[in-house]
Amino acid sequence: AQRVTQPEKLLSVFKGAPVELKCNYSYSGSPELFWYVQYSRQRLQLLLRHISRESIKGFTADLNKGETSFHLKKPFAQEEDSAMYYCALSATGFQKLVFGTGTRLLVSP
Amino acid sequence: KAGVTQTPRYLIKTRGQQVTLSCSPISGHRSVSWYQQTPGQGLQFLFEYFSETQRNKGNFPGRFSGRQFSNSRSEMNVSTLELGDSALYLCASSPRTSGGRTDTQYFGPGTRLTVL
Numbered sequence: 264a265q266r267v268t269q270p271e272k273l274l275s276v277f278k279g280a281p282v283e284l285k286c287n288y289s290y291s292g293s294p295e296l297f298w299y300v301q302y303s304r305q306r307l308q309l310l311l312r313h314i315s316r317e318s319i320k321g322f323t324a325d326l327n328k329g330e331t332s333f334h335l336k337k338p339f340a341q342e343e344d345s346a347m348y349y350c351a352l353s354a355t356g357f358q359k360l361v362f363g364t365g366t367r368l369l370v371s372p
Numbered sequence: 373k374a375g376v377t378q379t380p381r382y383l384i385k386t387r388g389q390q391v392t393l394s395c396s397p398i399s400g401h402r403s404v405s406w407y408q409q410t411p412g413q414g415l416q417f418l419f420e421y422f423s424e425t426q427r428n429k430g431n432f433p434g435r436f437s438g439r440q441f442s443n444s445r446s447e448m449n450v451s452t453l454e455l456g457d458s459a460l461y462l463c464a465s466s467p468r469t470s471g472g473r474t475d476t477q478y479f480g481p482g483t484r485l486t487v488l
Contacts, residue, residue, distance in 0.1 A: 355474065358420045358475060365415075
């Protein structure tokens, strides 16, 4: 079975502080991992995916198959990063996404 | 390009009724997936349609069904509504041309269904 765990419901940091949103997954096959973000009053949208290995809005995420983790990191949080973040997994090539429960990131000035 | 559109945006029904939700994908996208979002269960995959055929299915009862038309527009239907069906129903489209990779999914704004 595929499962995604995001242990923190809420992460509150000050502007300029480092951020790490945790994501662990369970899947015996070859997974594809994603981070989706939902800003206030906006649609759910892709932030980044592990196969791209790129940095989006200063965020990076590395797939660690040994620890089955895909944590999202940013060295210096900005107020505009405040949003709901969802980690998601799919079996390679399939369009079915399994989502974690989400972490609300609150960045205070 | 215009984004994914969903109609209606809000819906109120009573138990036992049925409901049909509509989704228009981004132009050129051939795959449409549906998700249910509730406070208790979070985001859960319902099903995916591609080329008018259901390709993947989540773990939902048969009361939940869908279809896709030749222009890639999709509808989902819920029959014999229950209180627990109250949720935000999200539709997502993707091009389905990635040749072995999972596509980026582009989400619509959702339809908020309330069952009384």
